[in-house]
Amino acid sequence: MASPYPKAINPSQTRIGWIGTGIMGAPMASRLLVAGYSLTVYNRTLEKALPLQSQGARVVTSPIEVARHSDVVFTIVGNSRDVNQVTLDPSGVLPGLNSGGVVVDMTTSHPALAREIFAAARAKGCWSVDAPVSGADTGAREGKLAIFAGGDGDVVAWLKPLFDIMGKATYMGEAGCGQSCKFANQITGGAVLVGLSEGLVFAEQAGLDLNKFLDAVRGGAAGSKLMELVGEKMIRKDYRPTGYAEYLVKDLGMALDTLEETDEQRTVVVPGAALTKQLYCAMVANGDAKIGIHGVKTVIERINGK
Structure with missing residues (x-):
């Protein structure tokens, strides 16, 4: 199987569907429109899709209608329940997608x-790819997302012209491997943000200038992409979301649940991920579910009486 279609992807003949126009989905879809692709768009809250309509997208009222006008449908919604609904329900994508x-x-x-979606897609002569992303809203706007792709390798390769508009896709293996890679990414990134939060709180308590602290360490082994993206925002207490805290709780929860479901020979113990999840759960309990994930610094400050 070289590709799902005999023709290569290009703006003049490949019809794109897009479901989900939130903090990540809207700029990702916008990049495809700017690249010349025609988009059919659905969002549960219609108003959130209107900016894309002003760029030339067709806005419809159901996932199945998106599928009927599309060769490739992208979904980026809230959680697994939403994915199941927009993909597998009778009014979802797969029932409306052509072979x-x-x-x-x-x-x-x-x-x-x-x-499950991969198996359902193959049963009706279609294909599915799980391709979660990392890079926050900045990466979405600039087309610099890391994309973790699972499914059929030839299909992922065929999709490369579209992935390249949004970032860089890495093929991780069979269906589900893209999601597993994203979980590992979230475990790593969440721990980095906790460490950065503790470093900033410690540095402040020690009387250091926090901007000088960042400048001093960013070029060393403790530096990171996350430090570059949100370090200065954390100092300014600018916690506007690039990704919601409640979503990281969801992601880490799924990751830990997945580990419990694996067979005994593949069981992995990740105590740091469990602690990271607890700290992000504290953010949600403090009423900060909708602020950025870098706001975990507020939890460390509260623990220290600030």
Whole structure:
């Protein structure tokens, strides 16, 4: 199988569907429009899709209608339940997708659901790819997302012209592997933000100038992409979301649940991820579910009486 279609992807003949126009989905879809692709768009809250309509997208009222006008449908919604609904429900994408069509789920969702969607797609002669992303809203706007792709390798390669508009896709393996990679990414990134938060709180308590602290360490082994993206924002207490705290709780929860479901020979113990989840749960309990994930610094400050 070289590709789902005999023709290569290009703006003049490949019809794109897009479901989900939130903090990540809207700029990602916008980049495809700017690249010349025609888009059919659905969002549960219609108003959030109107900016894309002003750029030339067709806005419709159901996922199945998106599928009927598309060769490739991208979904990026809230959680696994939403993915299941927009993809597998009678009014979802797969019932409306023509044979040979492709659904690409870019939501952070459960690997088992990705495998279920892949099997359902193949049963009707279609394909699915799980392709969650990392890079926050900045990466979405600039087309610099890291994309973790699972499914059929030839289909992922065929989709490369579209992925390249949004960032860089890495093929991780069979269906579900993209989601597993995203979980590992979230475990790593969450721990980095906790460490950065503790470093900033410690440095402040020690009387250091926090901007000088960042400048001093950013070029060393403790430096990171996350430090560059949000370090100065954390100093300014600018916690506007690039990704919601409640979503990281969801992601880490799914990751830990997945570990519990694996067979005994593959069990992994990740105590740092469990602690990171607890700290982000504290953010949600403090009423900060909708602020940025870098706001975990507020939890460390509260623990220290600030």
